Amino acid sequence: MTRWTITPLVKAMPKLKNPVMVEGLPGIGNVGKVAADFIVEELKAEKIYDIFSYSMPNSVFVNEDNIAELPGIGIYYKQGTKDLLFLAGDTQPIDEESSYAFSDVVLDIFTKFKCSELITLGGIGLPNIPKTPKVYCTGNSKQTIKKYAEGEEVGTNLYGIVGPIIGVSGLLLGMAKRRNISAVALLAETYANPMYLGVRSAREIVKILNNKLQLGIDMKALDKEVREIEEEISKSKEILASKALRKLHGKLRNDISYIG
Numbered sequence: 001m002t003r004w005t006i007t008p009l010v011k012a013m014p015k016l017k018n019p020v021m022v023e024g025l026p027g028i029g030n031v032g033k034v035a036a037d038f039i040v041e042e043l044k045a046e047k048i049y050d051i052f053s054y055s056m057p058n059s060v061f062v063n064e065d066n067i068a069e070l071p072g073i074g075i076y077y078k079q080g081t082k083d084l085l086f087l088a089g090d091t092q093p094i095d096e097e098s099s100y101a102f103s104d105v106v107l108d109i110f111t112k113f114k115c116s117e118l119i120t121l122g123g124i125g126l127p128n129i130p131k132t133p134k135v136y137c138t139g140n141s142k143q144t145i146k147k148y149a150e151g152e153e154v155g156t157n158l159y160g161i162v163g164p165i166i167g168v169s170g171l172l173l174g175m176a177k178r179r180n181i182s183a184v185a186l187l188a189e190t191y192a193n194p195m196y197l198g199v200r201s202a203r204e205i206v207k208i209l210n211n212k213l214q215l216g217i218d219m220k221a222l223d224k225e226v227r228e229i230e231e232e233i234s235k236s237k238e239i240l241a242s243k244a245l246r247k248l249h250g251k252l253r254n255d256i257s258y259i260g
Contacts, residue, residue: 002093002101006109007050014048018116019083020213023106025073025092025168029190029198032121032169035205036088038225042217045076045086051105055098057091075109081214085113092168099168103175106168110181117144118176118183121205122169124162125192133201135208136161139184140177148184152208158187199229 024036039045051073060068073089087106093099110118124136136155139145149156164170169185176183186205190198203222210217 002055002098004053004105010048016083019085020117021085021115022119023087024121028123028125031123031188031198031201034202035121040076043078045078047074047076049075103171120169120172120185122187123190124187129191130189133189135188135204140173144182144184199226
């Protein structure tokens, strides 16, 4: 069985009241990752766990100081109108067994903090760049889907639109159901190019979470980032995520590098 090491980063864990856990790791268009990173940065969420395993990709990232760093995954928290936990990072498990083992670890943390709900974030790959990305919602119960789709411009019928939801964003839904945990996924349309960064798609997910979780985020800040990134991309004939990431560097966490 794949082992995952959970390292506490604080002397005393926060006492949270029925927090909601939000997962946003790299995937199609890095939509979930961009959304989670932006929220963590805007809310100034504090990192409380590092998560590590030999099952993570066999690579390092070179940061802007020319220092090589291992990819990382962390748990962050923020207390407010609704207490929140965030699962965010540079990578996710690379094989089936690791994905299952990792999902179990995440759900153990969910249970430890007596979380009320789990929200996973991701992208739906399209052959072309969507001008107005649509967000779809699925989950492991009709009640949870209705809760997060109600009052929002969200599609609730993914059957026939996508195949299996691969990776942690999908697997957590199924694994959560085995533990009687309510879980939902918000998936935004994006361009299915491995070098594309779906920032506009991430923006649509952030907008929904801002409403549903009462985050109090000023969406104008993210809108500005989206415009700057799109202007940079439009200057090149190729869609290079690396250029967009440099634009995002000032807004997102300084230790972040993107893969996928």
